[in-house]
Each structure stands twice: as structure tokens, then as C-alpha cells.
Amino acid sequence: MRTRPLKVALLGCGVVGSEVARIMTTHADDLAARIGAPVELAGVAVRRPDRVRAGIPQELITTDATALVKRGDIDVVVEVIGGVEPARGLITAAFEHGASVVSANKALLAEDGAALHAAAEANGRDLYYEAAVAGAIPLIRPLRESLAGDKVNRVLGIVNGTTNFILDKMDGSGAGYSEALDEATALGYAEADPTADVEGFDAAAKAAILAGIAFHTRVRLDDVYREGMTEVTAADFASAKRMGCTIKLLAICERAADGESVTARVHPAMIPLSHPLASVRGAYNAVFVEADAAGQLMFYGPGAGGAPTASAVLGDLVAVCRNLVNGATGPGDSAYTRLPVSPMGEVVTRYHISLDVADKPGVLAQVATVFAEQGVSIDTVRQQGRDSGGGDGATAEGREGGEASLVVVTHRAPDAALAGTVEALRKLDTVRGVASIMRVEGE
Amino acid sequence: MRTRPLKVALLGCGVVGSEVARIMTTHADDLAARIGAPVELAGVAVRRPDRVRAGIPQELITTDATALVKRGDIDVVVEVIGGVEPARGLITAAFEHGASVVSANKALLAEDGAALHAAAEANGRDLYYEAAVAGAIPLIRPLRESLAGDKVNRVLGIVNGTTNFILDKMDGSGAGYSEALDEATALGYAEADPTADVEGFDAAAKAAILAGIAFHTRVRLDDVYREGMTEVTAADFASAKRMGCTIKLLAICERAADGESVTARVHPAMIPLSHPLASVRGAYNAVFVEADAAGQLMFYGPGAGGAPTASAVLGDLVAVCRNLVNGATGPGDSAYTRLPVSPMGEVVTRYHISLDVADKPGVLAQVATVFAEQGVSIDTVRQQGRDSGGGDGATAEGREGGEASLVVVTHRAPDAALAGTVEALRKLDTVRGVASIMRVEGE
Ligand SMILES: NC(=O)c1ccc[n+]([C@@H]2O[C@H](COP(=O)([O-])OP(=O)(O)OC[C@H]3O[C@@H](n4cnc5c(N)ncnc54)[C@H](OP(=O)(O)O)[C@@H]3O)[C@@H](O)[C@H]2O)c1
Ligand SMILES: NC(=O)c1ccc[n+]([C@@H]2O[C@H](COP(=O)([O-])OP(=O)(O)OC[C@H]3O[C@@H](n4cnc5c(N)ncnc54)[C@H](OP(=O)(O)O)[C@@H]3O)[C@@H](O)[C@H]2O)c1
Numbered sequence: 007m008r009t010r011p012l013k014v015a016l017l018g019c020g021v022v023g024s025e026v027a028r029i030m031t032t033h034a035d036d037l038a039a040r041i042g043a044p045v046e047l048a049g050v051a052v053r054r055p056d057r058v059r060a061g062i063p064q065e066l067i068t069t070d071a072t073a074l075v076k077r078g079d080i081d082v083v084v085e086v087i088g089g090v091e092p093a094r095g096l097i098t099a100a101f102e103h104g105a106s107v108v109s110a111n112k113a114l115l116a117e118d119g120a121a122l123h124a125a126a127e128a129n130g131r132d133l134y135y136e137a138a139v140a141g142a143i144p145l146i147r148p149l150r151e152s153l154a155g156d157k158v159n160r161v162l163g164i165v166n167g168t169t170n171f172i173l174d175k176m177d178g179s180g181a182g183y184s185e186a187l188d189e190a191t192a193l194g195y196a197e198a199d200p201t202a203d204v205e206g207f208d209a210a211a212k213a214a215i216l217a218g219i220a221f222h223t224r225v226r227l228d229d230v231y232r233e234g235m236t237e238v239t240a241a242d243f244a245s246a247k248r249m250g251c252t253i254k255l256l257a258i259c260e261r262a263a264d265g266e267s268v269t270a271r272v273h274p275a276m277i278p279l280s281h282p283l284a285s286v287r288g289a290y291n292a293v294f295v296e297a298d299a300a301g302q303l304m305f306y307g308p309g310a311g312g313a314p315t316a317s318a319v320l321g322d323l324v325a326v327c328r329n330l331v332n333g334a335t336g337p338g339d340s341a342y343t344r345l346p347v348s349p350m351g352e353v354v355t356r357y358h359i360s361l362d363v364a365d366k367p368g369v370l371a372q373v374a375t376v377f378a379e380q381g382v383s384i385d386t387v388r389q390q391g392r393d394s395g396g397g398d399g400a401t402a403e404g405r406e407g408g409e410a411s412l413v414v415v416t417h418r419a420p421d422a423a424l425a426g427t428v429e430a431l432r433k434l435d436t437v438r439g440v441a442s443i444m445r446v447e448g449e
Numbered sequence: 450m451r452t453r454p455l456k457v458a459l460l461g462c463g464v465v466g467s468e469v470a471r472i473m474t475t476h477a478d479d480l481a482a483r484i485g486a487p488v489e490l491a492g493v494a495v496r497r498p499d500r501v502r503a504g505i506p507q508e509l510i511t512t513d514a515t516a517l518v519k520r521g522d523i524d525v526v527v528e529v530i531g532g533v534e535p536a537r538g539l540i541t542a543a544f545e546h547g548a549s550v551v552s553a554n555k556a557l558l559a560e561d562g563a564a565l566h567a568a569a570e571a572n573g574r575d576l577y578y579e580a581a582v583a584g585a586i587p588l589i590r591p592l593r594e595s596l597a598g599d600k601v602n603r604v605l606g607i608v609n610g611t612t613n614f615i616l617d618k619m620d621g622s623g624a625g626y627s628e629a630l631d632e633a634t635a636l637g638y639a640e641a642d643p644t645a646d647v648e649g650f651d652a653a654a655k656a657a658i659l660a661g662i663a664f665h666t667r668v669r670l671d672d673v674y675r676e677g678m679t680e681v682t683a684a685d686f687a688s689a690k691r692m693g694c695t696i697k698l699l700a701i702c703e704r705a706a707d708g709e710s711v712t713a714r715v716h717p718a719m720i721p722l723s724h725p726l727a728s729v730r731g732a733y734n735a736v737f738v739e740a741d742a743a744g745q746l747m748f749y750g751p752g753a754g755g756a757p758t759a760s761a762v763l764g765d766l767v768a769v770c771r772n773l774v775n776g777a778t779g780p781g782d783s784a785y786t787r788l789p790v791s792p793m794g795e796v797v798t799r800y801h802i803s804l805d806v807a808d809k810p811g812v813l814a815q816v817a818t819v820f821a822e823q824g825v826s827i828d829t830v831r832q833q834g835r836d837s838g839g840g841d842g843a844t845a846e847g848r849e850g851g852e853a854s855l856v857v858v859t860h861r862a863p864d865a866a867l868a869g870t871v872e873a874l875r876k877l878d879t880v881r882g883v884a885s886i887m888r889v890e891g892e
Contacts, residue, residue: 029598029742039785040597040665136595142743144587144595152579152587154483155472155763222483282749285728299472299760300585300750306725307746317742320598325780334777337768342482 025316123339142314163293351422468759566782585757606736794865
């Protein structure tokens, strides 16, 4: 074992950083044995220097992250500040000063992964970020390394714990969105401003990272179609149940059937109760990966939280330290396929559409004609009188006056065709409103 | 990209080897891009040279595996022959001649992993074997690398597809063991001689490998307690159902509560239907990992089959080739903790015991006294008259003469105490027989 310790600068000491520091201290001997050299916490950058930070010597604390990164004796920078700046500048400076970097920063990686990888490579250093996607769950490494000899066709997962907690709550208790959100906030599963989670920004960043790695190409945050889950209603869950489904916020990355393009998207979707993702409870995450030779794999575990996320950070820290000891670098960026990212309109999937319609004869025929004209083939239709309280007895065709609802489930069709259909439906006099449109996945 | 190709010798071209060769050929460009150098199939060793092997040029085929390995120009040897010899000698020779090795050979790794790792290290080469445990499922790499900064406390998994298929069949259809085995054989899920699978030898080899990696210690095949699943009956499944459980053949590796020793075992066990492993169907595999910081992780996928296993082999091939291109080696053996492996008697778990008892008053008191004397605390007891057809109405205490059954579920107790209890129960006049003893896990 080499005796000169590897020096680690920790940028950020919040939920994740404090756990990283704790494990580095309590597991120091194990880490040294696994790396082949001791690791030493050489400095900790924070915003508020006077906060008490258990187990961290006060002399290590600094508010000058830039100076810490540029000190010259730092071997590895662990960035757990989050956000695009100053994290980006600090990471770039770290590479320029000869350090390798471990980060948990999905926002930054999704925004600017290519440039950061290039900076790492230019300086012969590593950039690892297992913790950026699905917390403790090993996902980046399996995709990047274990499946390096295979062809991944699809990644389908629950990658945001906050929204899964909320949807699971709605499913289990029949609660509405805001009630479930309140509970998530009270229990610490949702932040005071939940926008990044509930609007799907967090999941979209992860989808961009996963798609890039899975398909060996470049997918930016802007390339990811994104729909949040704030409009999912108790009525949607009731419809899902009637179909033997539940609703999850999914990140879906797919290679097109011809292999010549990819898509990445985040939106709520119905999935069959028999699908393994349907039984992912609470704030847990799970990701399905489909590859040519391997078949279907699933990875499941805690997608967030200080300790789980720190576990992933520490795994990366051991890997980059080993690489430094060996004078090598790990597998870096691999975007050689340069596959174009197709727009959402080209995604092919199934749809569940609820329409509020006039309760009079001929409505179904009109609606069916619109679907046919747009080339969207109907799988099933269910009609239901407004006042029948969800029973299947009363049908729109059978009564005059009032309102009724019509639920259409389609066969697979391009998203653009579905959008065209919905636009045309809205123009029908007999269609009072499109109550919900939900994609159906995982079949 | 370097242009001199890396030369790969393939030892064995059966179920797995033929798929390795196929993927190497069809995905040659992708592999080259991911490695940074082209890879070339330089020779294929088999037993029967005259068999037609689609896609493999005849001039690559040889029956002299030793000569192939010693050729001097081979960069990587892929060993997919199986069994201890000649695989062991060939792998050792490969290292001595400067090659790195990828193997799928659980039997050999469990038997002699330490010596093989030492040979790899002595020659500065890699030994990778992701495919040896749970086929396509990334498990060795996540344990060895992703969790390298964490402390793994438990690995609990279904690691044999054949037995899971049989047990799943028995559970679903009420079939007996031999009927379900026949179906597994007919469908190609069981080999003509199913001993290695049904007696738990295959799972025990995997448990030895997993325990060694998870706990950074040395666990040999002989250290693994092993019980097959040939004695599991339809009656056991009925009992399991009554408890809200199903039965799985589990490989369980645990760190003792004091952290100073480990255990590894393979046996059938009842697990609650709510446990994610309970819903692993057919020939699929799934492994639960519990770690201090990460919490509970699960890995799921196809545990065998030519293509899935080849996916894992190819992932390793890419990794060792990258290492060769970089002049580095990957994380090797890490057995620094040297934790002793405790015998089965020290394992602490719960038990479900079915006794055939005399149907007369006082039996329960006698039986309960034996448990108390052995220090095994009873959780629940269920008595049932022999002729009452499984109903819970008639009790042993209530009737004279005939036979009855008594089902005892215990609290957690050391296996040795349970064994002592069973021995003492057998000596009771009123106990006609011990119909089954099954451990209860995953609660
Ligand atoms: N929390 C999770 O469960 C989780 C899961 C996966 C990934 N992540 C990622 O991990 C990263 C960190 O998340 P977190 O939850 O630990 O955040 P956090 O609790 O808000 O902690 C952020 C830390 O960064 C420090 N900081 C902020 N601005 C700084 C600056 N300009 N210079 C130096 N230090 C600065 C803060 O200092 P003070 O302590 O003085 O405020 C704090 O210690 C983010 O990228 C996040 O996306 C988090
Ligand atoms: N099959 C699976 O699903 C699976 C899953 C995980 C791991 N594995 C492991 O993968 C390995 C291979 O399994 P497999 O199912 O592919 O076995 P297999 O179908 O029986 O193939 C064995 C191959 O080795 C060749 N061979 C046997 N003895 C040889 C010798 N002395 N010299 C040269 N070649 C020899 C055979 O030649 P011939 O073709 O001429 O007979 C055959 O090509 C085993 O370690 C197994 O445990 C298999």
C-alpha cells in the first residue's frame, strides 16, 4: 500500500456532503484497504462557515471553494453543492489543477456533460457521477461497463422519489395531488419548492444522462420531452385501475426500431399492475433496462437521501482513487454513435384518452371517425353517462341531453398523430372537453 | 484509436461461447469504439472440431486449448468451458503467457478463486467473471465497485433459474417436485442430470463468490452450508400459503451482528409474499443487497441462457481490453478483512416446523416444553387433526387416538438450538415424525 494519502476536497457539506464526510472518517481503514492508499479529507467548502458540522475539524472548513480546488495538492474533488454555477467552474478548475472529480450533480451533467468530460479527458483525469441518477442504485456503472458489450434498446424507470411518493399516496388513498403533495412535504419527501420534482425537471436531467450513456450518444436536457405530474387526478387513477394499471412518472429512453435515432422523455404514464415498476412503493426508485443479449434487467433501491447518495459517491471515490494509484483513468465519455434525438412526435406508444362529450346519439361515430382520419387505431372504447357515477351501465348513445364521458384506449401510434387527433377532437361540437390524455407504457 | 487488434482466444463454444463469438462478430465496430481498439477472435478451442459452428471460420477451431493459450500473441482468454479442469490449468497458463482472463466458471471460481486471483496479480493481468453469478445481471461489478465505499451486511438472492422455475411451478400449479422437474426438463430449464441445480451446488458456488466479494474476505465452497430443494413438497407450499409466504431456494450471505464473522448458506426458505423476491417468476434471478449507507438494493434479470450470459462476458471483455489499452488493471481480489466463516449452527433465523403427533391431550405442552428447554422461543402454534383435511377446526388436544399435525413457527434462534430442538422432539413418544423444517427469511 502506498503511504502518501490521497487528498480529497469536499465541495458542499449538506444532506449528501455531510454523509460523505462521515463515511470517509468512520470507514477510513476500509477505504484505504480497498483503494490501496489512505484517503484524507483535505478541505470542505461551504457557504456558511459557522454552522456546527459534526465530526469535521473546523480548520478544514472554508468558504473559498475556488481556492480549495486550486490548492495544487488535491487529488480528488467531490462536488456535492448542486446547481450549474459555481459547480461547473469549480469542476473545470479541478481538472485544470490535476484532480479527478466525483459529482452528484444531475442538473450540471445533463446541461453540460460533454464539456466536462472533455475537460476531464484533456487533463487525463476521471469524471464519475453514479450518484447523479437514482441515488444509491448502481446504474451508470452497469450501463457504462457491465453492458458495454451489449446493445441497450430501452431504459424505462422511476427516477424521482418525490413524485413516486406522491403518486403512490394518491393510488393507495384516493387522495388528490395537492393533498398528497402536502403529506410528502410534511414528511420531508418534497422540498418547499417542489417544482423541479413535480414538473419533471429532475427526472428529465436523469433521462438525458441515462440516454447518453445507454446509447453512446449525446442527449441534452433540451432534447428530453418533459411533462410533469401536477395534473394527474384521482379520476385518472380510477381510470387506470379499471384498466388494471397504475400511474407512474416515468423516464423513458428508447432507440428507434431502425436503430438510427433515439428518444428521451419524462411524463406520467399508466403501466400494468403486473409490471415490476408498478409495485415500486414510496420514495423508492427502479429502472428497467432492455438490451439485445441481456434481455430485461431491473435495478431497484433508494433513489435519494443523504446516506444512500453518499454510498454512490463513495463508490466513485474509491474507483477514481484506484485509478490515480494505478496511473490510469476509467471509461470516460462514449458518445461515438452520434445518434440524432427525435422529437416527441415520433415516439410511438399507446394512449388512454378521456373525453367529456354531449350525451346524445352519434357521438361515438364522430369521435371514431376523427381517430380513423388521423390514422390512430382504437383498441377499446368505454362510454359512460355523467350521472352514472362511474358505472359502466349507462351509455352516451342511450340518452339525450346532458354530458357523458368517453374513454378511448388506442393501439400504438406516433405521438404526433395522437396530438393531431386531440386537436381535431377539440373542434367537434359534441366534444365538450378532453379531460385527460395519458400514455400507456410497459406492456 | 490504436489499430493493432487485441487478440481473443475463446475456450469453449457451447451455449455461452457460441453467443460470445456471435456478438464479437456482429458488434465488432461497437466493441472497437468502446474499447479504443479492435478485437479479433484469434482462436476457438472445442472438444469436437467437426461440428458446424455458424459464423466461425473453420481455421480458428482447435482442439488444443493449451497450445492456443500459450501461443504468445493472445491478449485475452475467454474461458467458457466450465468445470474445474482443464479450465484451471488453462487460465493459469493464460496468465503466465501474459493474457487477461474472462470466465463464466462459478464452479472453478468458488473452488479456487484465491489462487487464480493471485496468478492474475503476479502477472499484472485481470481476472473478471461477472457471468459466473446470475448470468446477465450486473452483480459482481456493483458489489466490487459501486459499493466499494459502503459496508455490505447481507446478500439474499435467487441465483439459480432451474430451481426457481421448479418452485414457481409447484407454487402456481400445486404440482409435486418430480412433476415440476419433468416440466423443467422438457422445456430445457433443467439438465438431464439436474443434481448441481436441485441439490444447491450451483447456488452454493455463487454464494461463495458473492460472500467473498461482498465482505472482502475469503469464502470457499466448503464454507457454504447447502441444502437442496428436492424435499420441498406441495404440503410445504400449502403451509407457506397459510403463512402468507412462498418458498424459494435462497443463497444468503450475512455479516454477523458483531461484524466479526460471516455466514453463507443455500437452502429452501419461506419468504413473505410481500417480499420483492417472492414475485420472481420462472427462471429469472434476483438478488437483494443490504448495505449500511445504500440501504436495500435489488438486481433482477435473466440468470442464465446463452445470450444473457454472453452479455456479461462481453461486458467483462470490454473492461479487460480497455485496461490493456490503458496499461492498467481493474480492481482485483480484495480479501483483506479475513473474516472467519461461522458454521451453520451460528446462523440466527426463524423456523417453520411441521410435526406429525399423536392426537391426544398434552402433546402441545410436551412439545412446547422441548422448545423452551432448548431456548427456542415459539411465535405461533397451529394444531390440526389429521383427518380434518387442513381445516383449523379440529385440534390435537381435543381428540383421542389417531394422528394430528402441529405446526410451530419460532422467533429468531440459532440454527444449532433449532437442531437440538428437533433432535429432542424426535425422542418424544408422542411425536411420530418431523414432517418438515423450513427456515423463514426476508422479514
Ligand atoms: N439530497 C439527495 O437526496 C440527493 C440525491 C441525489 C443527488 N443529489 C445531488 O447532490 C448534490 C447536493 O445535494 P444536497 O441535498 O446535499 O444539497 P444541500 O443539502 O443543499 O447542500 C449543499 C451544500 O453546498 C454548500 N454550498 C452551496 N453553495 C456553495 C458555494 N457557492 N460554495 C461552497 N459551498 C456551497 C452548502 O453550504 P451550507 O451548508 O453552508 O449551506 C451545502 O453544504 C446536488 O447536486 C443534488 O442534486 C442529492
Ligand atoms: N449456459 C448457461 O446458461 C450459463 C450461465 C452462466 C454461466 N455459465 C457457465 O459458462 C460456462 C460454459 O457453459 P455452457 O453452458 O456454454 O457449456 P456447454 O454448452 O457445455 O459448452 C462447453 C464448451 O466447452 C467445450 N469443451 C469442453 N471440454 C473442452 C476441452 N477439454 N477443451 C476445449 N473445449 C472444451 C465444448 O466443446 P464441444 O462444443 O466440442 O462440445 C463446448 O463448446 C460454464 O462454466 C457454465 O457454468 C453457463
